[in-house]
Amino acid sequence: MAEKKHSTNFYFITAFFVSSVIFISGIGIGMIINELKSSSISSSIEEMSSSLADAEIELLLMDYLGSNLSCDYLMLKSSDLSIQSAELGNKLDLFEESNQVNSESYIPLKEDYMRVLIKNWLTLENIKKSCNANYSTILYFYNNEGCASCENQAFVLQYYKNLMQNDVMIFAIDSSLNMGIIELLRYNYDIHEYPSLVINGEPYPGYQNMTVLGGLL
Amino acid sequence: MELICLTVLGLLYFVLFISCFWLIVFLDNMSELKKDPNPKKKYFISAIVPAYNEEKTIAETINSLLKQNYPRKFFEIIVINDGSTDATRKKCEEYSKKGLIRLINQKNGGKANAMNNAIKRAKGELIYVLDADSCADENSFKHLIGYFDNPRVAAVTSSMRVTCKESFLQKIQWVEYLFSILMRKIMSLFNCLYVTPGPGSIYRKKVIKEIGGFSEETLTEDMEIAFNIQHHNYVIENSLNSTVLTNTPDKLTNLIKQRRRWYTGFIEDSTSYKHFYFNKSKGFLGRFLLPANVLTTIALIFLTSYSVYTILDSFFVSYSNIGAVEFNFLSMIQPEKLPLLIYGINLYTIMGLIFMIVSIIIIYFSLKTSDEEINLKNNFLNYIFYLFFYSLLMTLFWTDSIIYKLMFRKNNKGWKYG
Numbered sequence: 001m002a003e004k005k006h007s008t009n010f011y012f013i014t015a016f017f018v019s020s021v022i023f024i025s026g027i028g029i030g031m032i033i034n035e036l037k038s039s040s041i042s043s044s045i046e047e048m049s050s051s052l053a054d055a056e057i058e059l060l061l062m063d064y065l066g067s068n069l070s071c072d073y074l075m076l077k078s079s080d081l082s083i084q085s086a087e088l089g090n091k092l093d094l095f096e097e098s099n100q101v102n103s104e105s106y107i108p109l110k111e112d113y114m115r116v117l118i119k120n121w122l123t124l125e126n127i128k129k130s131c132n133a134n135y136s137t138i139l140y141f142y143n144n145e146g147c148a149s150c151e152n153q154a155f156v157l158q159y160y161k162n163l164m165q166n167d168v169m170i171f172a173i174d175s176s177l178n179m180g181i182i183e184l185l186r187y188n189y190d191i192h193e194y195p196s197l198v199i200n201g202e203p204y205p206g207y208q209n210m211t212v213l214g215g216l217l
Numbered sequence: 218m219e220l221i222c223l224t225v226l227g228l229l230y231f232v233l234f235i236s237c238f239w240l241i242v243f244l245d246n247m248s249e250l251k252k253d254p255n256p257k258k259k260y261f262i263s264a265i266v267p268a269y270n271e272e273k274t275i276a277e278t279i280n281s282l283l284k285q286n287y288p289r290k291f292f293e294i295i296v297i298n299d300g301s302t303d304a305t306r307k308k309c310e311e312y313s314k315k316g317l318i319r320l321i322n323q324k325n326g327g328k329a330n331a332m333n334n335a336i337k338r339a340k341g342e343l344i345y346v347l348d349a350d351s352c353a354d355e356n357s358f359k360h361l362i363g364y365f366d367n368p369r370v371a372a373v374t375s376s377m378r379v380t381c382k383e384s385f386l387q388k389i390q391w392v393e394y395l396f397s398i399l400m401r402k403i404m405s406l407f408n409c410l411y412v413t414p415g416p417g418s419i420y421r422k423k424v425i426k427e428i429g430g431f432s433e434e435t436l437t438e439d440m441e442i443a444f445n446i447q448h449h450n451y452v453i454e455n456s457l458n459s460t461v462l463t464n465t466p467d468k469l470t471n472l473i474k475q476r477r478r479w480y481t482g483f484i485e486d487s488t489s490y491k492h493f494y495f496n497k498s499k500g501f502l503g504r505f506l507l508p509a510n511v512l513t514t515i516a517l518i519f520l521t522s523y524s525v526y527t528i529l530d531s532f533f534v535s536y537s538n539i540g541a542v543e544f545n546f547l548s549m550i551q552p553e554k555l556p557l558l559i560y561g562i563n564l565y566t567i568m569g570l571i572f573m574i575v576s577i578i579i580i581y582f583s584l585k586t587s588d589e590e591i592n593l594k595n596n597f598l599n600y601i602f603y604l605f606f607y608s609l610l611m612t613l614f615w616t617d618s619i620i621y622k623l624m625f626r627k628n629n630k631g632w633k634y635g
Binding site: 003004005006008011012014015016019022023026027029030033034037041090091094095097098151152153154155156159209210 | 537
């Protein structure tokens with residue numbers, strides 16, 4: 001037999017060491033990337049919170065000054081908020097899809113996002129009321145567990161968002177999260193099944209296909 | 218952490234460990250791998266060519282043996298026509314009439330039977346076997362015989378290369394065979410080769426007789442005899458310099474058929490020699506390689522099936538989603554999502570990248586060992602096909618072989634041809 005330079009045990013130990021270093025480095029890089037993603041999402045949530053706080057103050061100012069001159073500005077603001085919210089939602093979706101190994105780190109971020117999202121909905125509803133804006137607002141209640149048609153509903157909503165742009169503002173509410181504000185909304189709109197939509201304050205339980213939703217908007 | 222994640226990570230670590238192990242052994246011994254021992258004496262070799270319906274390739278096979286850079290008086294060529302129904306016999310008779318070969322015609326009895334028959338009549342101290350669809354390099358004999366100066370050596374295998382790389386499947390097999398050349402050499406350092414392939418393996422006749430010749434009751438006589446040699450504690454060596462060119466299937470049906478025979482043969486032979494598993498007296502082969510190969514196969518099937526399931530699942534979800542908007546692709550436009558793809562990177566993506574890098578390193582060293590040029594211009598597709606489709610094909614072949622073994626192969630009859 002051709003002679004190898006070292007003993008079999010030497011190769012086992014070296015391979016164990018090298019493969020462990022590579023594997024642990026892989027896990028480490030994964031954790032660092034996860035952390036970066038998480039902190040980037042956190043700062044996006046903070047940014048959105050301050051944009052919302054600005055919008056709220058602007059609404060109050062408009063109310064105090066009794067002027068409708070700021071409406072054009074606020075309408076632009078509502079469009080920005082909608083874009084910011086969609087981008088944040090996409091970041092979170094991708095983060096959720098990729099975060100199969102450590103899903104626990106995702107939940108606090110998602111809860112923060114839900115708070116900002118609902119606040120955004122409230123702000124846009126207030127802007128709509130104060131400025132007589134004609135955009136539609138949709139609260140979309142979904143559940144990650146046992147909701148076969150939720151993804152389809154999201155796709156139909158995305159279709160109308162792309163079609164109508166700023167004429168429709170969509171807020172996707174994850175009902176699987178155990179949050180008081182979501183419970184309150186569910187109770188208020190009598191949401192018991194998923195998906196369910198609340199369009200301009202009117203609840204529509206169950207999956208709304210493309211044709212039906214087109215009619216409602 | 219979910220059980221599925223832990224299983225995936227555990228199996229990935231195992232495969233990574235095995236890959237690192239072989240790579241480290243290779244790198245540590247790289248300078249010595251190409252050295253074949255110089256023979257202290259001339260051995261008489263009987264080159265045996267079992268042939269069944271090989272009219273298209275037999276002449277080339279015989280010519281490659283006739284061109285051997287080895288004294289003609291020290292080797293004979295025996296062609297066993299195993300009841301061919303085509304012009305194989307006629308083609309061989311042209312050579313035998315000139316006294317260039319000995320032709321034995323027999324009723325079709327299968328490859329192992331043909332080889333056993335030829336061995337009985339062979340004069341050589343060494344038996345060189347060459348499938349009738351393969352061609353030996355002119356220096357094959359020279360490179361192989363030096364190993365037999367060690368009386369414990371019972372067989373030496375050659376490096377098999379693919380002649381044709383035209384079709385998608387042949388491109389993948391071209392890389393696979395180069396990888397096998399590397400692996401067989403490294404495995405020989407641990408005396409854990411458990412197959413002596415039909416094209417280009419050479420045996421010590423005395424040992425073949427001692428262990429009862431080639432089994433006629435197995436699908437893979439070249440694997441069974443290697444197990445048998447290991448069972449009798451002899452040594453199997455490998456020469457990188459002795460090369461054999463062989464044909465590979467170009468159609469999926471033929472490839473499935475070939476791999477079904479190989480892998481079912483492995484299942485049966487390794488079951489027949491199950492006492493090897495975890496047996497210290499069987500050295501590295503029993504203690505590590507066979508159990509590791511079984512676990513690697515399980516890992517391959519599991520990881521590939523899981524990846525395929527994930528891809529298909531997301532495909533069906535996307536299909537259903539697009540269907541929900543009546544296949545209007547406006548719903549898919551989310552321009553802000555593209556720069557955000559970094560958020561989709563996860564541990565599996567990183568592990569996938571690591572394995573891709575390890576695979577590229579292995580391909581690089583396989584090419585280097587075989588003195589093949591990287592030649593990206595001509596071979597780029599071969600590498601891409603191998604990297605992305607090899608594990609998928611292996612999973613298909615293994616699954617097919619396991620189903621075939623469990624459901625359809627009732628009697629363990631030997632293989633004939635085809």
